Amino acid sequence: MKIELIAKSLTMWSCMITVALMAAPQTAQAVLPACVPxxxxxxxxxxxxxxxxxxxxxxxxxxxxxxxxxxxxxxxxxxxxxxxxxxxxxxxxxxxxxxxxxxxxxxxxxxxxxxxxxxxxxxxxxxxxxxxxxxxxxxxxxxxxxxxxxxxxxx
Structure with missing residues (x-):
């Protein structure tokens, strides 16, 4: 039971880190100043x-x-x-x-x-x-x- 709880917790943290890493380039890109013609x-x-x-x-x-x-x-x-x-x-x-x-x-x-x-x-x-x-x-x-x-x- 304790091992299942740890496994679920690790899976949840892994998903959260993956989502955060996927969002990071978009956030960094939005902060960069736009090029103006x-x-x-x-x-x-x-x-x-x-x-x-x-x-x-x-x-x-x-x-x-x-x-x-x-x-x-x-x-x-x-x-x-x-x-x-x-x-x-x-x-x-x-x-x-x-x-x-x-x-x-x-x-x-x-x-x-x-x-x-x-x-x-x-x-x-x-x-x-x-x-x-x-x-x-x-x-x-x-x-x-x-x-x-x-x-x-x-x-």
Whole structure:
């Protein structure tokens, strides 16, 4: 009887140690700081008048060891911000919503007119050319606030 109790106790301790060791790498990984991509050439283009929609362009460089995903874009200056891509089909350009963008390690993605871009809708105020606005970009394990230069359509 005493031997059975010791055997059960050893089995229980063995299971607990195994579970703890299996969880340890995940815990250690969660503590490490996330790799954050680099954003440059960030600009919002404002058409003349009182536009209800604007476009944002930038360059996104993934210098991380792993792929990153960009799936959330927000700004306190707009009611809605989303990623879109201009797609041409049968000589007709259409915009397509992009729910998430995966960028491979070492890759660069350029958001530009006629391609990927941010759709900035429902501006909360009139943006002044020459000002800067914050836009927060994030994905699983990372978040970054980027200051975008506000420019006119030509400059």
């Amino acid at each position: 680099k954003v440059s050439q960030a600009v919002v283009r404002v058409p003349p008048g009182k536009p209800r929609m604007m476009a944002g362009y930038f360059q996104l460089d993934n210098g991380c060891r792993n792929a990153i995903v960009l799936n959330t874009v927000r700004s306190s200056d707009f009611g809605e911000v989303s990623i879109h891509e201009t797609v041409e089909r049968d000589n007709v350009a259409r915009m397509r919503y992009v729910p998430a963008l995966t960028v491979a390690p070492g890759d660069r993605v350029v958001f530009r007119p006629g391609g990927l871009h941010l759709m900035l809708m429902k501006p909360k105020s009139n943006l002044k050319i020459g000002s800067r606005i914050p836009i927060r970009m994030s994905g699983p394990g990372w978040s970054l606030q980027v200051m975008f230069d506000v420019k006119g359509m030509a400059g």
